Amino acid sequence: MSSSSTTTTTTRLLMLKASDGVTFEVEEAVATKLGAINNMVEEEGSEDLICLPNVNGKFLGMVLEWCKKHANNNTNSDKGNDEVNKWWDKEFVMDLDQNTLYHLLMAADYLSGTELVDLLTEKVASMIRGKKVEEIRETFKIKSDFLPGQEEEIRKKNSWAFE
């Protein structure tokens, strides 16, 4: 990068390059909501292009959309804004299909977006709560890798939990 970082308060822009080559230009304050990027910025200093080979453009875009929403209220942390963000978060996860949810969670985890991971794990937990075991298996299509009869045996042995 030829452009040297400025010492003035002008917002610095970072280029983030996803695994499929899609690039995003974002303000540093937005991107550093992600712990991994924050570390890179601190370590590498003037490097403005960051390659993220583990994240697809579609999901990186969504992660950054979340970051953008949540970066603004650092300066302005009054209650009203908190409420607005909670609503926004709710909408953000409301209609996620499992595929998107999975990839977002993997991306957020990889990028150390702790708050976003919290939001997404809570979404997954809410899909589990109040369901019977078989319904959970059905929901997430979890295949049993127990031997035939083994599951029954475990249930019997652990009647304290499964009765």
Place this chain on the structure above:
Amino acid sequence: MEDPTEEEEDQFSKLPDPVIIDILSLLSTFEAVQMSILSKRLRRMWYSLPVLCFHDCSDGGFFDLRKFNKFVQTCLEKTRKNDLLNVTDTPLTKIEFVLRQPQKKSVTDDLYYVRLWRLQSVSLPSLASLNLERVKLNDEALHKLVLGSPCLKELILDDCEGISRPIISSLSLKLLEAHSEYDEVTFHVGAANLESFLGTGVAAYFEFGLSSYGTLRELSLIRSRFADWWLEELFLKLPLLERGGPHLSRRIAKGLQLSPAHSQASRGEDKYAIIR
């Protein structure tokens, strides 16, 4: 994304262990244990959760009490958290016991976890959140629990039986909620870094000790009994709640919420406006 059959795949099981542990930690222990029947990998995952969360009721109603007790006991034994109170490296971050169903005393006494409170010393170095609802314990046990949890941030005590003058002394505590509806309890609070306090119930009284509460931003007393002088004295310890005129006018405090039950105050109730 690349693979069109991905939709049908089990993506839950592809999540890394720490993420699955995060997810299971958000569930009650009962729900987490239920998950163990799903696959070999999930079989013992719940053992290492940093959370103990027991509710004697679910959406479907109350659990059978005897089964519930057996469940709690077995979980504690299996995870070797039965000696959690004198093990120094317990990574527990959250303990929650929420008991809602009516219980006969004799049954409560048998509860395994009640015996936990009787242990000599307590050390829960990672515990951040403790929520006890209608759990039977005693002043000394509660005091020890709080003292033994140097990272405790959140303490919720809801109608706990057996306490009368508990001392809640903690420098890490940020949020305290104390509720007592039936048994008269005087909470002796010594938590200089508290940020939020909620006291509710006609049987709950509070003593805030001598220290000042320089970080307290939210104070709510709902259906509480207190005298004017008590409130006046309290305000002296709360610099962040701006104090207005001598008659506790509407401007008194930002972040203060009061709604006395039968205020012992002689100057009427309407002055305790809710100010947010």
